[in-house]
Amino acid sequence: MKLASRRAALALALFTAGSLCAVASSLIAKPADVPERPIETRVAVIPINFDRDRPERKEFGKLIFRGGLNLFGRSRHFGGFSGIALDASGTTLLAVTDAGAWMRATLAYDGRWLKGMEDVTLGPILGHDGKPLRTDAERDAEGLALTAGDTHAGQALISFEREHRILRYPFTTKSFGPPNGVVRLPKEAEGMDANQGLEAVALIHAGRLKGTVVAFSERLKDANGNLRGWLIGGRGPGPITVRRLGGFDITDAAGLPDGGLVLLERRFRYSEGVKMRIRRVSAAELKPGKLIDGEVLLEATDRLNIDNMEAIAVHRSRAGETILTLMSDDNFSPFQRSLIMQFALP
Numbered sequence: 001m002k003l004a005s006r007r008a009a010l011a012l013a014l015f016t017a018g019s020l021c022a023v024a025s026s027l028i029a030k031p032a033d034v035p036e037r038p039i040e041t042r043v044a045v046i047p048i049n050f051d052r053d054r055p056e057r058k059e060f061g062k063l064i065f066r067g068g069l070n071l072f073g074r075s076r077h078f079g080g081f082s083g084i085a086l087d088a089s090g091t092t093l094l095a096v097t098d099a100g101a102w103m104r105a106t107l108a109y110d111g112r113w114l115k116g117m118e119d120v121t122l123g124p125i126l127g128h129d130g131k132p133l134r135t136d137a138e139r140d141a142e143g144l145a146l147t148a149g150d151t152h153a154g155q156a157l158i159s160f161e162r163e164h165r166i167l168r169y170p171f172t173t174k175s176f177g178p179p180n181g182v183v184r185l186p187k188e189a190e191g192m193d194a195n196q197g198l199e200a201v202a203l204i205h206a207g208r209l210k211g212t213v214v215a216f217s218e219r220l221k222d223a224n225g226n227l228r229g230w231l232i233g234g235r236g237p238g239p240i241t242v243r244r245l246g247g248f249d250i251t252d253a254a255g256l257p258d259g260g261l262v263l264l265e266r267r268f269r270y271s272e273g274v275k276m277r278i279r280r281v282s283a284a285e286l287k288p289g290k291l292i293d294g295e296v297l298l299e300a301t302d303r304l305n306i307d308n309m310e311a312i313a314v315h316r317s318r319a320g321e322t323i324l325t326l327m328s329d330d331n332f333s334p335f336q337r338s339l340i341m342q343f344a345l346p
Contacts, residue, residue: 029076029332029333029334030080030098030099030136030331030332031076031077031099031332033132033134034077034099034100034101034124034125034132034133034134034139035077035101035122035123035124035132036124036132037123037124038121038122038123038174038175039075039077039121039122039123040119040120040121041073041074041075041077041078041120041121041122042073042074042120043071043072043073043074043078043105043117043118043120044071044072044074045069045070045071045072045116045117046069046070046072047067047068047069047070047115048068048069048070048305048339048341049065049068049305050065050068050300050304050305050341051304051305052304052305060298060300060304060343061278061296061297061298061299062295062297062298062345062346063278063297063298063324063343063344063345063346064343064344064346065341065342065343066112066113066114066323066341066342066343066344067113067114067115067341067342068114068305068339068340068341068342069114069115069116069117069339069340069341070337070338070339071117071337071338071339071340072338073120073338075122076332077097077099077101077122078103078120078122078338079097079099079329079330079331079332079338080097080098080099080101080329080330080331080332081095081096081097081103081310081311081327081328081329081330081338082096082097082098082141082142082143082251082252082310082311082329083095083096083141083142083143083144083145083158083159083201083252083310083311084096084144084311084312084313084325084327085144085145085146085151085156085313086107086151086313086314086315086325087150087151087152087315088150088315088316089315089318090107090109090315090317090323090325091106091107091108091109092104092105092106092107092150092151092152093105093106093107093117093151093313093325093340094144094146094151094156094171095144095311095327096125096141096144096158097141098139098140098141098142098161098329099139099332100124100125100132100133100134100138100139100140100141101122101123101124101125102122102123102124102125102171102176103120103121103122103123104119104120104121104151104152104173105117105118105119105120105121106118106119107340112317112319112321112344114340114341114342117340121173123174123175123176124176125139125141125158125169125176125177126175126176126177126178126179127177127178127179128178128179129178130177130178136162137162137163137194138160138162138163139160140160140161140162140163140197141158141159141160142159142160142161142197142198142199142200142218142252142310143157143158143159143198143199143200143201143202143215143252143253144156144157144158144159144201144311145157145201145202145203145213145254145255146203147168147203152172152173153171153172153173154170154171155168155169155170155171155180156168156169156171157169157183157201157203157213158201159197159198159199159200159201159215160197160198161194161197161198161199161218162194162197164185164189164192164197164198165182165185165198166182166183166185166198166201166213166215167179167181167182167183168180168181168182168183183213183215183232183233184232185198185215185230185232186230186232186239188228188230188239189215189217189220189230191220192217192220197217197218197220198215198216198217199216199217199218199249199250199251199252200214200215200216200218200250200251200252200253200263200264201213201214201215201216201253202214202215202253202254202255202261203255204234204255204259204261204283204286205255205256205257205259206257206258206259206283207258207259207283208235208236208259208283209231209234209235209236209259209283209286210234210259211233211234212231212232212233212234212235212236212237212286213231213232213233213234214229214230214231214232214240214253214255214261214286215229215230215232216228216229216242216250216253216263217229217250218249218250218251219249221244222241225244226241226242226243226244226291227241227242227243227244227249227250228240228241229241229242229250231286231288236286236287236288237288238288238289239288239289240286240287240288240289240290240291240292241290241291241292242263242281242291242292242294243291243292243293243294245277245296246267246277247267247269248265248266248267248275248277249265249266249267250263250264250265251264251265251266251309251310251311252264252310252311252312253312254312254313254314254324255314256280256314256322257314257316257322258283259283259286260280260281260282260283260285260286261280261281261286262278262279262280262281262297262312262314262324263278263279263280263281263294264276264277264278264309264310264311264312264326265277265278265279266308266309266310268308272301273301273302274301274302274306274307274308275299275300275301275302275306276298276299276300276306276309277296277298277299277300278296278297278298278299278312278324278343279294279295279296279297280294280295280297280345281294281295282294282295297345298343305339305341306328306339307328307330307336307337307338307339308328308329308330308331308336309326309327309328309329309339310327310328310329311326311327311328311329312324312325312326313325317344321344321345321346322344322345323342323343323344323345324342324343324344324345325340325341325342326339326340326341326342326343327339327340328340
């Protein structure tokens with residue numbers, strides 16, 4: 001497909017995402033229900049290169065491409081991935097969707113190169129009553145951060161948009177929830193409307209803020225147009241802001257081994273298609289009242305192989321590399337794709 005045609009198709013699909021255009025919401029085929037129990041799901045994969053025209057190219061910005069896959073799940077519940085986590089080995093993936101489901105899968109590698117996804121299971125995220133989340137407002141999960149255990153069993157935080165909240169979830173290979181705790185949000189977060197909400201949640205893994213929860217809104221801005229976020233708990237709680245560069249919005253965040261963060265950002269304009277950016281935030285920048293600039297690691301337009309990139313996770317490879325794993329939210333739309341890709345941070 002020519003670039004112009006591909007961009008037009010992608011733009012039409014992204015036009016339906018989030019708050020971009022309620023009129024086009026009929027193009028989104030988000031399932032009206034969730035799986036009643038964990039179900040195994042077959043997934044076909046097609047390997048992708050980040051640069052379609054120059055597949056031999058591996059360096060992009062300050063990152064090194066480590067492979068990507070276009071995913072085709074054999075279930076109407078497969079899609080909408082908005083938050084992910086990986087175990088220390090990078091082989092078990094845990095994800096949540098904005099339709100109230102969780103997914104666990106095994107990633108396969110050829111050396112350092114991502115080559116496949118296997119053993120895929122989908123299941124329902126449970127509410128306080130022990131039943132699957134039902135309404136669109138309550139099941140819009142957007143962010144995921146592990147706080148204990150690993151991707152097989154442990155405890156995680158999930159941030160939800162629309163009904164803005166961060167809940168603590170115990171999980172096993174068979175179930176996700178019910179929640180056993182709530183992260184109390186700052187009063188400033190009450191100013192978010194339905195689609196400005198808690199798009200990202202992360203945990204600080206090292207340094208003076210170890211154990212601190214970091215939450216970011218998608219588009220809640222301060223008086224200067226910068227994006228609002230919060231350090232919650234820990235030694236230095238308080239509000240933070242991220243400088244809004246080029247009209248990008250935050251879609252996810254993940255903690256780095258050194259106590260810093262990576263931010264995943266997206267910009268969409270109907271006239272230009274979709275763009276993606278990854279920024280690194282140092283531990284020193286994470287202070288209450290601080291305006292964060294961060295370091296741009298990668299910025300990409302749809303000339304490269306991106307879609308509606310919404311989820312990011314971090315793990316250390318056996319070789320000691322810091323690996324960033326990204327997934328896209330296809331909005332359950334036939335015009336979009338569920339992509340997974342990895343980059344190494346030298």
